[in-house]
Amino acid sequence: MxxxxxxxxxxxxxxxxxxxxxxxxxxxxxxxxSTAGLDLYYVAPNFNEIEDEGVFISPELGKSYTGFKEAVAFKESRGDYGVVNQFGYMGKYQFGRGTLELIGIKDISRNDFLNNPQLQEKAFYAYSSRNKWVLRRDMKWFIGRRMNGVEVTESGILAAAHLAGPNAVKRYLRSGGVSGFADAFGTTIRYYMKRFGGYDTSFVEADRRAKVSL
Known part of the structure; x- marks a missing residue:
């Protein structure tokens, strides 16, 4: 009991x-x-975007233009002037034939281009200069805003234009980030804008007819 x-x-x-x-x-x-004021936007990165999150930033170069171009080069080719990827993009900044012709580099063999670091550096500046002119209005309208959780900066726009071309970046910005782009490796405009944002690219002058003098 x-x-x-x-x-x-x-x-x-x-x-x-x-x-x-x-x-x-x-x-x-x-x-x-309440969730008011919280950033609830989240984009899951693809594998290519998280495989090398260690961003190349030289303590000596910092956020200068030289630091910017070297950081882009490190992402594109690990800074190798002589590399060609499986899609035929060449050199330190991974240029295609069409882009090179656009900035005045024609009738040059692949080996001659790969073995000419000075020419590759001129090509990067000329293409950035042309892209800055094409996107000048968009820079005026969108720099300082946040899009898809990323602050829009001039260097981010120029890096994204190097990846996707200026017209794709223009569509991305003017659609509020809805019109997306991914290259053959799955890298997106948003990723480049985030990774290469905040550099001082005022050294690049906007030039509609930017060409490389051989």
Whole structure:
């Protein structure tokens, strides 16, 4: 009999604790909780975007123009002037034939281009200069805003234009980040704008007819 009473008491005690727990949960007032002001936007990066999150930043170069172009080069080719990828993009900044022709580099063999670091550096500046002119209005309109959780900066725009071309960047910005782009490796405009944002690229002058003098 004593065992029964003891067992019943234990059961009542456990039941009371559980009941008290449920009542406590029901009595919580969530009306004071709010998500206002929180950044709830999240984009899951693709594997290419997270495989090398160690961003190349030289302590000596910092956020200068030289630091910018070297950081882009490190992402593109690990800074190798002589590399050609499986899609035929060449050199330190991974230029395609069409882009090179656009900035005045024609009738040059692949080997001659790969073995000419000075020419590759001139090509990067000329292409950045042309892209800065093409995107001048968009820079005026969108720099300082946040898009898809990333602050828009001039260097981010120029890096994205190097990746995707200025017209793709223009569509991305003017659509509020809805019109996306990904290269053959899955790298996006948003990723380049985030990774290469905040550099001082004022050294690059906007030039509609930027060409490389051979």
């Amino acid at each position: 004593i065992k029964r009473i003891t067992g019943l008491s234990v059961t009542l005690i456990i039941g009371g604790v559980l009941l008290l727990g449920f009542k406590t949960k029901e009595s919580v007032d969530f009306s004071s909780y």
